[in-house]
Amino acid sequence: MPDKEVNPPAPRSRLPDLATLMRIALIGIVMLAMLVVFGWVAGWFSPNRLTQAKLMSAFEGIAGIQPGFRHNHAKGVCVSGWFEGNGDGAAISSARVFQIGHVPVIGRFALAGGMPFQPDAKGTVRSMALQFLLPGSAEWRTGMNNIPVFPVNTPEAFYEQLLAGKPDPATGKPDPAAMQSFLASHPETVRAGAILKARQVTAGFSDSTFNSLDAFYFVDANAKRVPVRWSTVPELTTNGPMADAPADGKDALFDALVSHIKAQPLQWHLILTVGAKEDPTDDATLPWPADRQHIDAGLITINAVTSENGGGECTDINFDPLVLPVGIEPSDDPLLGARSSAYAASAALRAEQSKKKAPSAVAVNHD
Amino acid sequence: MTEKPDVFPLSSRILHWLMAPLVLAMLLIGVGMAASVSDRYHLLVSVHKPLGIAILVLIVVRIVNRLLYPPPPLPDTLSPIEKLAAKGSHILLYTLMVALPLIGWGMLSAGSYPVVLFGRFALPAILPQDEMLYGILRPAHTYLAYLLFATVLVHVGAALMHLLIKRDGVFESMATVAVGLPHEPPQAPPIEPLPLADAE
Numbered sequence: 001m002p003d004k005e006v007n008p009p010a011p012r013s014r015l016p017d018l019a020t021l022m023r024i025a026l027i028g029i030v031m032l033a034m035l036v037v038f039g040w041v042a043g044w045f046s047p048n049r050l051t052q053a054k055l056m057s058a059f060e061g062i063a064g065i066q067p068g069f070r071h072n073h074a075k076g077v078c079v080s081g082w083f084e085g086n087g088d089g090a091a092i093s094s095a096r097v098f099q100i101g102h103v104p105v106i107g108r109f110a111l112a113g114g115m116p117f118q119p120d121a122k123g124t125v126r127s128m129a130l131q132f133l134l135p136g137s138a139e140w141r142t143g144m145n146n147i148p149v150f151p152v153n154t155p156e157a158f159y160e161q162l163l164a165g166k167p168d169p170a171t172g173k174p175d176p177a178a179m180q181s182f183l184a185s186h187p188e189t190v191r192a193g194a195i196l197k198a199r200q201v202t203a204g205f206s207d208s209t210f211n212s213l214d215a216f217y218f219v220d221a222n223a224k225r226v227p228v229r230w231s232t233v234p235e236l237t238t239n240g241p242m243a244d245a246p247a248d249g250k251d252a253l254f255d256a257l258v259s260h261i262k263a264q265p266l267q268w269h270l271i272l273t274v275g276a277k278e279d280p281t282d283d284a285t286l287p288w289p290a291d292r293q294h295i296d297a298g299l300i301t302i303n304a305v306t307s308e309n310g311g312g313e314c315t316d317i318n319f320d321p322l323v324l325p326v327g328i329e330p331s332d333d334p335l336l337g338a339r340s341s342a343y344a345a346s347a348a349l350r351a352e353q354s355k356k357k358a359p360s361a362v363a364v365n366h367d
Numbered sequence: 368m369t370e371k372p373d374v375f376p377l378s379s380r381i382l383h384w385l386m387a388p389l390v391l392a393m394l395l396i397g398v399g400m401a402a403s404v405s406d407r408y409h410l411l412v413s414v415h416k417p418l419g420i421a422i423l424v425l426i427v428v429r430i431v432n433r434l435l436y437p438p439p440p441l442p443d444t445l446s447p448i449e450k451l452a453a454k455g456s457h458i459l460l461y462t463l464m465v466a467l468p469l470i471g472w473g474m475l476s477a478g479s480y481p482v483v484l485f486g487r488f489a490l491p492a493i494l495p496q497d498e499m500l501y502g503i504l505r506p507a508h509t510y511l512a513y514l515l516f517a518t519v520l521v522h523v524g525a526a527l528m529h530l531l532i533k534r535d536g537v538f539e540s541m542a543t544v545a546v547g548l549p550h551e552p553p554q555a556p557p558i559e560p561l562p563l564a565d566a567e
Contacts, residue, residue: 052403
């Protein structure tokens with residue numbers, strides 16, 4: 001740059017000349033550019049991006065801040081038992097869990113919602129979460145619900161639905177107009193809502209069927225991939241209606257579950273539903289046709305129950321649906337990544353708050 | 368002049384330039400996955416873990432390499448305070464590059480997550496399952512990652528200062544591609560700390 005010569009060197013001045021200033025500016029630009037890229041990835045400039053933090057505060061908007069509890073499915077109880085694979089699942093997946101054999105299982109039954117002290121209600125969505133402890137460090141974790149389809153099919157819609165359900169500070173109730181406007185722009189939720197309304201709700205946890213809702217791919221030893229949704233279906237000869245089920249009370253559903261498990265082990269069949277090519281894997285609001293192939297992969301036995309307070313093994317487990325063994329892979333369902341990331345954020349928060357956690361509502365009388 | 372080891376040993380330069388993009392990628396992946404609920408989340412997490420362990424292995428190799436082949440001394444044109452800042456920031460960089468993968472591995476262990484690197488290959492837990500510990504390590508991982516990014520930013524800024532302002536050969540001592548042993552002295556002659564006129 002010849003015009004720099006215009007600037008006569010000032011021999012005794014400590015002030016940098018123009019060229020030096022430009023070089024300093026260049027360094028600043030490089031550093032700023034790095035910071036901008038970092039901030040862009042971190043979402044500093046994308047206030048509309050849906051993040052884990054936004055989902056967490058949306059749950060807190062409804063349930064309040066509940067230190068140390070899960071942001072969703074906050075009220076629950078720990079169980080354990082085992083899975084006895086019959087080998088039939090091995091036809092579609094190389095995962096060791098589907099070979100003939102015995103796999104220890106840690107689980108958690110819970111009610112949907114971020115309120116850890118909500119009274120049990122029959123219509124509240126029930127969940128069963130399982131952690132299959134495979135040989136080595138391999139694991140399979142899954143969280144299932146007693147509903148046939150999920151009300152939304154994207155993380156964004158899930159978030160909007162949470163916001164629409166947020167209680168109005170003035171009335172203490174959600175604004176019906178907000179939910180109506182949400183439904184007006186989400187026909188898939190209206191369709192799913194009709195299916196949810198028509199479902200038969202069983203008496204309690206013990207006789208509920210729990211569904212993965214999201215689809216996954218099962219991969220066999222030859223790398224053949226098939227879409228699968230799975231369910232746990234109660235074995236009614238063991239889990240059938242029990243006379244001693246407590247009728248009422250704030251924790252009636254959990255109390256019944258606890259007394260059932262104490263009376264005798266409960267059992268569920270692990271049913272794999274194999275999708276056809278045309279079945280949607282990316283939309284949890286849509287059911288698959290009923291005539292799809294079902295594989296009964298074996299029997300889950302739950303023979304022990306422990307409260308979250310009493311050192312229940314499930315308490316600190318994040319039932320991340322993307323902790324999968326080789327032989328099961330995520331599908332293109334956008335809810336899976338969102339669940340995985342939101343669960344991780346919730347798990348991190350509750351670990352940080354674990355000292356402040358109030359005792360869990362569900363008690364188990366250890367005789 | 369040529370007998371003086373004015374550039375980093377070749378092994379040090381290879382390790383530096385191999386790790387630089389890995390560490391930057393790692394920081395971006397980490398900060399990205401912590402602010403994403405999209406489809407990319409799972410992919411980012413799946414890359415984050417093996418990449419972190421790769422960085423841990425590389426930094427151990429690098430520390431051994433540094434002990435065997437020490438870096439060239441800083442030029443005397445740097446003030447004692449500048450030398451101290453350079454030394455301190457490098458100790459911080461090395462410490463964080465060791466600490467972050469270890470804390471990541473440790474926090475997953477304490478949080479009861481399987482540390483799967485790829486396929487069936489998983490690492491053992493290095494800490495017992497402990498919710499309190501997870502509650503400390505998980506935020507520590509985040510804060511130290513921000514500190515590492517800030518330190519990297521300062522490191523890049525300082526390197527460019529050496530290249531463009533001081534022109535004392537410090538940048539070239541790491542950025543020289545030449546493989547041969549005796550190195551030519553840095554392009555710009557060692558001049559006064561604040562160049563008052565453009566040499567070009």
